[in-house]
Amino acid sequence: MSMTTRLSNGQATLAKVDGAAAANVMASLKTIAPDVGKYILEFAFSDIYNRPGLDLKQREMITITTLLTQGDTADQLRVHINGSLNVGLSQQAIIETFIHCIPYVGFPKVLNAIAVAKEVFNNAHQQPTS
Amino acid sequence: MSMTTRLSNGQATLAKVDGAAAANVMASLKTIAPDVGKYILEFAFSDIYNRPGLDLKQREMITITTLLTQGDTADQLRVHINGSLNVGLSQQAIIETFIHCIPYVGFPKVLNAIAVAKEVFNNAHQQPTS
Amino acid sequence: MSMTTRLSNGQATLAKVDGAAAANVMASLKTIAPDVGKYILEFAFSDIYNRPGLDLKQREMITITTLLTQGDTADQLRVHINGSLNVGLSQQAIIETFIHCIPYVGFPKVLNAIAVAKEVFNNAHQQPTS
Amino acid sequence: MSMTTRLSNGQATLAKVDGAAAANVMASLKTIAPDVGKYILEFAFSDIYNRPGLDLKQREMITITTLLTQGDTADQLRVHINGSLNVGLSQQAIIETFIHCIPYVGFPKVLNAIAVAKEVFNNAHQQPTS
Amino acid sequence: MSMTTRLSNGQATLAKVDGAAAANVMASLKTIAPDVGKYILEFAFSDIYNRPGLDLKQREMITITTLLTQGDTADQLRVHINGSLNVGLSQQAIIETFIHCIPYVGFPKVLNAIAVAKEVFNNAHQQPTS
Amino acid sequence: MSMTTRLSNGQATLAKVDGAAAANVMASLKTIAPDVGKYILEFAFSDIYNRPGLDLKQREMITITTLLTQGDTADQLRVHINGSLNVGLSQQAIIETFIHCIPYVGFPKVLNAIAVAKEVFNNAHQQPTS
Numbered sequence: 007m008s009m010t011t012r013l014s015n016g017q018a019t020l021a022k023v024d025g026a027a028a029a030n031v032m033a034s035l036k037t038i039a040p041d042v043g044k045y046i047l048e049f050a051f052s053d054i055y056n057r058p059g060l061d062l063k064q065r066e067m068i069t070i071t072t073l074l075t076q077g078d079t080a081d082q083l084r085v086h087i088n089g090s091l092n093v094g095l096s097q098q099a100i101i102e103t104f105i106h107c108i109p110y111v112g113f114p115k116v117l118n119a120i121a122v123a124k125e126v127f128n129n130a131h132q133q134p135t136s
Numbered sequence: 137m138s139m140t141t142r143l144s145n146g147q148a149t150l151a152k153v154d155g156a157a158a159a160n161v162m163a164s165l166k167t168i169a170p171d172v173g174k175y176i177l178e179f180a181f182s183d184i185y186n187r188p189g190l191d192l193k194q195r196e197m198i199t200i201t202t203l204l205t206q207g208d209t210a211d212q213l214r215v216h217i218n219g220s221l222n223v224g225l226s227q228q229a230i231i232e233t234f235i236h237c238i239p240y241v242g243f244p245k246v247l248n249a250i251a252v253a254k255e256v257f258n259n260a261h262q263q264p265t266s
Numbered sequence: 267m268s269m270t271t272r273l274s275n276g277q278a279t280l281a282k283v284d285g286a287a288a289a290n291v292m293a294s295l296k297t298i299a300p301d302v303g304k305y306i307l308e309f310a311f312s313d314i315y316n317r318p319g320l321d322l323k324q325r326e327m328i329t330i331t332t333l334l335t336q337g338d339t340a341d342q343l344r345v346h347i348n349g350s351l352n353v354g355l356s357q358q359a360i361i362e363t364f365i366h367c368i369p370y371v372g373f374p375k376v377l378n379a380i381a382v383a384k385e386v387f388n389n390a391h392q393q394p395t396s
Numbered sequence: 397m398s399m400t401t402r403l404s405n406g407q408a409t410l411a412k413v414d415g416a417a418a419a420n421v422m423a424s425l426k427t428i429a430p431d432v433g434k435y436i437l438e439f440a441f442s443d444i445y446n447r448p449g450l451d452l453k454q455r456e457m458i459t460i461t462t463l464l465t466q467g468d469t470a471d472q473l474r475v476h477i478n479g480s481l482n483v484g485l486s487q488q489a490i491i492e493t494f495i496h497c498i499p500y501v502g503f504p505k506v507l508n509a510i511a512v513a514k515e516v517f518n519n520a521h522q523q524p525t526s
Numbered sequence: 527m528s529m530t531t532r533l534s535n536g537q538a539t540l541a542k543v544d545g546a547a548a549a550n551v552m553a554s555l556k557t558i559a560p561d562v563g564k565y566i567l568e569f570a571f572s573d574i575y576n577r578p579g580l581d582l583k584q585r586e587m588i589t590i591t592t593l594l595t596q597g598d599t600a601d602q603l604r605v606h607i608n609g610s611l612n613v614g615l616s617q618q619a620i621i622e623t624f625i626h627c628i629p630y631v632g633f634p635k636v637l638n639a640i641a642v643a644k645e646v647f648n649n650a651h652q653q654p655t656s
Numbered sequence: 657m658s659m660t661t662r663l664s665n666g667q668a669t670l671a672k673v674d675g676a677a678a679a680n681v682m683a684s685l686k687t688i689a690p691d692v693g694k695y696i697l698e699f700a701f702s703d704i705y706n707r708p709g710l711d712l713k714q715r716e717m718i719t720i721t722t723l724l725t726q727g728d729t730a731d732q733l734r735v736h737i738n739g740s741l742n743v744g745l746s747q748q749a750i751i752e753t754f755i756h757c758i759p760y761v762g763f764p765k766v767l768n769a770i771a772v773a774k775e776v777f778n779n780a781h782q783q784p785t786s
Contacts, residue, residue: 008658008659009658009659034641034644035637035640037644038643038647039621039624039625041625041707042625042633042636042637042640045628045633045699045703046239046633049239049695049699049703050239050633053699054235054238055236057232057236057691059228059229059232060232060233060236064197064233067194067197067198068197068198068201068236068237069236069240071198071201071202071205072201072202072204072205072237072240072241073240073634074202075202075205075206076205076240076241076597076634077337077597078337078338078597078635078638081634081637081638081641082633082634082637098189101299102187102189102190103190104299105299105302106184106185106187106190106195106198106199107198107202107502108184108302108305109176109179109502110199110202110203110206110502110503111202111206111502112498112499112500112501113302113306113342113499114333114338114339114341114342116302117291117295118338118339118341120295120298120299123298124294124297124298127298138268139268164511164514165510167514168513168517169494169495169510171317171495172495172498172503172506172510175498175503176503179305179309179313180503183309187301203504206467206504206505207726207728208468208505208508208728209504211504211507211508212503212504212507231688235689235691235692237632238632238692239633240632240633240634241631242627242628242629242631243629243630243692243696243700244630244723244728244731244732246692247685247731247732250685250689250692251684251731254684254687254688309499310499314496314499315496317495317496319492320489320492320493320496324454324457325496327454327457327458328493328496329500331461331462331465332461332462332465332501334462335461335462335465335466336466336501337598338597338598358449359449359450361558361559362447362450363450363454363458364559365444365447365561366445366447366458366459367458367462367762368562368565368762369436369439369444369763370463370466370763370764371462371466372758372760372761372762373562373570374593374596374601375596375598376562377551377562378599378601380555380559380562381554384554384557398528399528399529421767424774425767425770428751428770428773428777429751429754429755429770431755432755432758432763432766432767432770435569435573435758435763439565439569439573440763447561466727466764467727467728468728468764468765468768469764471764471767471768471771472767569759570759574755574756574759575756577755577756579748579749580749580752580756584717585756587714587717587718588717588718588721588756588757589756589760591718591721591725592721592722592724592725592757592761595725595726596725596726596761618709619709619710622707622709622710625704626704626705626707626718626719627718627722629696629699629700630719630723630726631722631726
């Protein structure tokens with residue numbers, strides 16, 4: 007795959023996953039570190055997200071799990087909780103993913119992730135948590 | 137649910153997920169910290185694993201992601217890569233889960249998890265990675 | 267112990283330790299993830315905090331140490347620095363606990379925890395640091 | 397306090413806490429990074445461990461908590477579980493400290509620390525865990 | 527070296543590296559934990575920063591790398607991105623240091639560090655990023 | 657740059673940096689996750705390592721700092737301490753890099769990294785630490 011194709015493939019996948027939320031990240035990188043935006047598109051959203059073997063719902067479930075676990079990722083969780091809703095995960099599935107992590111990481115990281123989800127869900131008004 | 141039910145529910149779920157691999161963990165806790173084994177059954181494998189909203193394949197995918205991300209978890213990854221195979225994840229899906237984490241945690245943690253998977257797969261001889 | 271007893275035991279212990287500070291956490295979980303509040307009461311504050319072998323001062327000292335060490339836990343430190351004062355740890359003992367961590371975790375995490383303590387102590391006006 | 401006093405104070409405190417276990421660490425630093433051994437004595441074991449406000453039992457309880465929480469510290473936990481026994485913590489208090497961390501860090505790190513404790517206790521044969 | 531010399535050496539090095547930015551840290555420690563300020567000067571900025579073998583540019587490059595990697599260090603990164611500029615690292619070298627970390631820690635921590643750098647550079651107006 | 661060029665550029669840079677040590681990593685990935693080896697070459701060693709603004713000595717200094725800081729990276733440190741020697745860092749500069757991290761991450765992680773360096777230096781017999 008040529009570099010141009012990787013870039014446009016990445017943009018297409020990113021649009022599907024993160025929509026407007028990621029546009030802000032890209033815009034804020036433009037003046038200070040534009041290559042980082044390029045790598046996010048080419049490497050993360052073209053090379054990795056477009057691989058076969060997992061669908062986008064599974065990929066977002068993995069993404070919010072790794073973000074919750076490493077901590078200090080409220081900004082990235084905000085983007086990918088939105089992304090999870092965009093690719094079709096329900097609010098319940100997102101919260102359930104966080105709850106499943108309690109025995110592995112303890113309550114504090116899970117409480118932090120739930121607080122971000124609450125804020126995103128309140129802004130989204132998309133579907134009630136059952 | 138009574139405490140006895142939680143304990144036996146946890147044992148049933150653990151048997152489905154981890155089989156023999158978890159028996160060693162429980163046995164090694166018996167003389168030094170038996171209550172920790174009880175909490176793993178009651179809290180992790182009864183209260184959490186038996187919740188609705190995610191199936192066992194999704195729960196193991198989340199589990200190996202959070203273990204990979206926190207690091208220093210080779211022993212637990214060994215148990216849960218086995219558990220992932222037991223509940224029906226393919227070797228390919230396990231490796232793909234690890235690969236998806238590269239943009240979020242970098243290569244070192246992913247290489248560590250792949251090394252554990254290689255060892256587990258070699259012992260299991262269950263199915264070829266496609 | 268029945269589930270009802272675990273829940274009310276957890277509530278009693280939580281009231282002793284965290285008082286009003288924890289009420290906010292529980293309230294904010296109510297609409298989005300009420301079961302997480304239940305697990306905090308049943309598992310953390312009933313099963314674990316009520317175990318023999320350590321008193322509440324020791325348990326809070328351990329709690330603020332693990333929160334300082336994992337990082338990204340300002341909200342939880344706020345609750346448990348208050349909790350430490352509530353169960354009888356002096357401001358000096360709390361700061362001394364943080365200082366003891368310097369050789370093990372370095373200055374940044376300790377400075378973060380001290381900044382939270384300063385804010386809590388200023389709101390509490392309970393006793394001067396000697 | 398002069399530098400010589402800091403060094404000898406540190407040696408005296410280290411002898412009280414870690415005994416033979418720390419001698420190996422110091423010896424292994426001698427050829428490659430002797431100043432690190434000096435800083436451990438002067439800064440950690442003289443400046444910090446000799447401060448008023450906490451006794452050595454409390455300091456070792458904090459130390460094993462921060463080591464458990466950061467992970468990848470089996471070698472240091474081995475030294476300080478021994479140190480905890482040396483300053484008078486019971487095997488039960490050490491295990492209880494680890495169990496108290498479960499709600500804050502999850503099971504994997506606690507299982508890792510318990511495995512190190514089991515090995516240290518088996519070598520020590522000092523007192524039974526009640 | 528006497529304690530007084532360590533303290534004044536540390537103050538001189540800190541002034542060279544962090545200038546005004548560190549004065550705030552020291553001032554905020556004065557009422558709650560003045561000894562921590564003393565240890566930062568004596569141990570970090572005298573004992574460690576004044577060692578031979580690495581110059582201040584290299585030391586600040588290492589410092590911002592370790593701060594980026596551990597996460598939850600925005601306040602400390604703010605001080606040391608300023609410090610990096612003060613000792614002669616260009617804005618480009620600072621951003622390049624962060625970009626080099628992507629394969630080792632993933633994008634989230636790097637995006638967090640770049641966001642802090644952007645804020646510091648905007649306040650500094652010292653030199654354009656090429 | 658075409659994909660073929662990225663791959664061969666990455667191989668050339670990797671050969672300069674890590675030599676034989678990295679060949680083992682690549683070989684062990686071949687049967688289980690060959691694409692991960694490809695990404696290490698294309699993304700890490702072509703896209704990132706070949707960027708202007710930092711030389712290979714600086715890049716390896718950053719690499720061993722981020723590996724030390726994240727922990728659980730003995731295997732990767734082994735490769736990159738060798739790589740640091742290969743691109744011209746002295747044993748003293750490597751140890752000094754680790755020592756500089758003490759105030760930021762504490763002693764345990766630094767002791768772990770020094771232990772790996774000792775083993776690598778003993779195998780290399782290249783130059784004495786002054």
